[in-house]
Amino acid sequence: RKEVEQDPGPFNVPEGATVAFNCTYSNSASQSFFWYRQDCRKEPKLLMSVYSSGNEDGRFTAQLNRASQYISLLIRDSKLSDSATYLCVVNGNNNDMRFGAGTRLTVKP
Amino acid sequence: DTAVSQTPKYLVTQMGNDKSIKCEQNLGHDTMYWYKQDSKKFLKIMFSYNNKELIINETVPNRFSPKSPDKAHLNLHINSLELGDSAVYFCASSLLRDEQYFGPGTRLTVT
Numbered sequence: 001r002k003e004v005e006q007d008p009g010p011f012n013v014p015e016g017a018t019v020a021f022n023c024t025y026s027n028s029a030s031q032s033f034f035w036y037r038q039d040c041r042k043e044p045k046l047l048m049s050v051y052s053s054g055n056e057d058g059r060f061t062a063q064l065n066r067a068s069q070y071i072s073l074l075i076r077d078s079k080l081s082d083s084a085t086y087l088c089v090v091n092g093n094n095n096d097m098r099f100g101a102g103t104r105l106t107v108k109p
Numbered sequence: 110d111t112a113v114s115q116t117p118k119y120l121v122t123q124m125g126n127d128k129s130i131k132c133e134q135n136l137g138h139d140t141m142y143w144y145k146q147d148s149k150k151f152l153k154i155m156f157s158y159n160n161k162e163l164i165i166n167e168t169v170p171n172r173f174s175p176k177s178p179d180k181a182h183l184n185l186h187i188n189s190l191e192l193g194d195s196a197v198y199f200c201a202s203s204l205l206r207d208e209q210y211f212g213p214g215t216r217l218t219v220t
Binding site for chain 1: 157165206212
């Protein structure tokens with residue numbers, strides 16, 4: 001089993017749609033969780049951290065389910081500019097940050 | 110103003126050569142990383158240094174040798190380059206266990 005697993009997609013959605021990504025992780029001792037965004041031929045950039053209580057940043061909502069060992073990202077009212085690859089990141093005790101393979105999202109007019 | 114910088118941005122070289130990629134961060138972070146992103150876009154950690162000490166050394170060929178002269182720099186030296194080394198190499202930095210900031214990447218092509 002991979003340490004961090006994501007559905008690679010691609011997800012093709014129309015503008016204004018709501019889309020959700022899930023990510024599962026294998027290390028039950030993981031303590032830090034993040035979603036990163038990577039545009040084509042660019043470096044990954046932090047989208048948001050994921051807290052135990054769940055957190056929201058505008059159109060983006062992240063949730064953590066420790067019992068089932070998964071995190072999710074919900075994007076509401078998708079914009080064309082949301083098109084990118086979304087990377088799930090899980091940080092273990094030794095700061096061995098593990099990236100998922102990424103989920104590609106394309107938002108179409 | 111660049112937070113994490115890498116040089117060079119592009120590197121084209123022949124098999125068997127030795128090359129280095131430099132990374133510098135001006136964020137005051139104590140931890141720096143090297144990642145490799147291959148053609149399948151999978152981002153894999155190679156090395157991590159905390160306060161100039163190696164804390165993560167994934168299974169990479171010993172042709173790859175990181176060097177951290179101080180907390181703000183982590184350079185990557187690669188000996189005897191092979192075709193399979195072609196990839197984008199990202200440097201990153203963070204405070205320990207916190208979010209990471211990535212450099213713009215170095216696109217290495219081995220011919």
